[in-house]
Amino acid sequence: MSDFKIGIRETSNVNVIDLKGYLDAHTAPELEDAFQKLVAERKYKIIVNCKDLSYISSAGLGVFMAFIEDVRNNQGDIKLSNMSSKVFNVFDLLGFPLLYEITKTEAEAIGKFMSSKK
């Protein structure tokens, strides 16, 4: 039931987490580990690419909320990109667009990181 894969890569000075599959209570710990790892390495510029994310539950949403404060306190951010309309709807209902930058493409998100450097 819970098919989920997570990948971390670095590009243009930011770290991208690629999500694939179902992010629910079973698989949320994997996302948690990924954030944990990046924070431990003091990498606070994070983009979560949701291109292949098919579903997210409240447990998955909770993981973002757990790390955002720490990341932002270190002059970083968690930006979200490439969401399908269905997944975007879930984030939107909760009001995530008010708190997080959600872009259509990864490039846009990288751009936002660049421009905020100034």
Next chain:
Amino acid sequence: MSRPIDVKPFRSRVKKAFFLITSAILLFAVFLTDIIRRSVDIDAGWITFLRNVVVIAAFVLLYFLIEGLWRRDQNPAQKLGFLLVVSIVIGTAIALLSFFPSSGFDVKNYLLIPLGFDSIVMANIIGAVLGTLMLVMLLSLRDIIFSRRRKGTRRNFLIFVGCAAATALSTLSARPMETSFLSSLLLGLTVVAMLMNTFRLSWIVYLSKREKLFSMLYGFLLFGILVGFDYMVWSKTAPGKSLLFYSPPLQSFVSVVFLFSTIYFGMTFLSTLFHLPTAEAFDRKISEVASLHNLGRLVTQVFDFNELVDSVTRMTLEVCQAQSSWLEIIKEQNPRKALNEAVGTASAGEQVEPVGLKNISREEILGIVSSKDGSLRDLVLETLRPVVINDAGNDKRTAHLRNAKRKFESMVIVPLLSHNRAIGILYATKGMPFGFDQEDVDVISAFADQATIAIENSRLIEKSLERERLMREIMVAQEMQKKLLPQKLPVIPGVEIEALSSPAFEVGGDYYDFVQLDEHHLGIIVGDVSGKGVSAAFYMAEMKGIFQSLSKIHPSPRDFLAQAHSALSATIDKRSFISVIYTVLDLRDGTMTVARAGHCPMLHVSEGEAVFIKPIGLGLGMGTPSFFEQTVEQERIQMSHGDVAILFTDGITEARPSGGEEFGYERLLEIGKSSGKHSAVEIRDAIIMAVDRHMNHQSPEDDLTLVVIKWLRS
């Protein structure tokens, strides 16, 4: 030859009295007859015959009497001792009697004629006494031979008794001093029967060493005494002649029994002599088996952990006469356990705890087991095999103790293995070197295995009880949570209100509630706590409290939500949130003011059109309270006659059968659009059934909540 237990003691006493009195009378009658015949010379053959029969009858009765008084609970060694005492007493008595000058007997025509009244008296006394001794000896032999019965034991013994009886009875046809061919033949058969029984000596094997020693002594002494008796009875000594005169059948039977006893007790002596070298080892083995049995029973009976480990070390001490013993339990990884409870760390950083200490202290253990180069404990845990130290002074593994003061010289260390993992270690020490032989190590290992089972058992039961307790707690929580949801729906003329909430598990995170703000305003709230289970239920309860108290103080939905957000932010943890939609219905004109905090939108159906009402608002617990207040919106809609408002949780829209797609907002919208003339109940049921059909009747994975409001006023 065993009698059933007499349950009527009075009857048995009467029986015994009967036997005693009757046999006494018979014997006395015989005595009288002898006296009379000496005085009056009646020589009728039939009197002699009758007299002999009476003697036989008397002793048969005596047999029953003695059997009735017979003790059955003694072990063979004790029986031998008893018999020895009786034999010595009677033997001494007869020896003393024979010092008295006696007139003796004359032999005429193969008949014995008493030469004086004293001969008669002597004969009667000796007859009675030797006859009694014979009965006691016969019963003793029976019990000893039967103590380790096998299939043919009883048969063989009865054959012997039968042959002996036949031999005795055959003397009735002849005269006392005459040797008849028949008697000799029967005697020969009897001797064969004797030999058939002589080898029933297996009872000796199972005696304890002490009992074996006593049996050997008693056997030897009885053999000696019986040789004396044999000489007395078989050769024509004075007592022998007295007995022959008294009753030839009795004399025959007595001499056969004495002969048998001589042979049997002689064999007893020899056999116990040959069993002595192995007696000690045998005792040890029996004791080991008993200990293992006891420990095995412990496994099924004792569930208290402390009692269990105490018994294990105590039994270890007992079974190999160890000086001290203790058990180390390797704790299951539990970081919350206080460090000062552990004595030391085993390899891989596991904590060990010594328990069941016998004759040793924790400090001493620490000194013995650990050293700079790694500990004895590590050695056992690495190899998972027993470690035996025969000479602590010269063993390189105990080099650290060589110069220290130590109480032990040899030690056995055995791991407790369960699924190839060590759950503990059993230690035993002795004050002398080479104190443990391979047998000891084997037994201690067997103990360790039993202890492992017992300990695992005890742990499993603890876990099981704990789980049961938790289950009960959850059931209680479920009952309490049911009471948090509205027990009855508001009844308002012209407004149909229906609701349903079903949790996916025992306790859920969905919530809905109503509050009458004042005469004209009804507040309706639907919420969903993120996450599942008991923690979600707790937040739900908190939400209800906040709702019931703050909604009246802040009648505007967005104000209320802002207050609720502020209140919850204090307690909710940062990765949790509560999504809520709150609407206030004005009963006078049907206006609904709606505010939403991260929750599913409200569906408003009006004249065949359906639209989702979705004012902006963060989930409760997300962002700061001030940011929430800045961003939360409020919308107002107008309910006309026949309009329907549906509030729900994502359990409806996200309902997905395995391998299928979500129920989705579209389907909900469609049902709403076609609700038209249906009542609130019908609409509610239609949605629920549609979801159930969509799920192929599989049970939903998320809590389901639905509130349907139909406005029928103008």
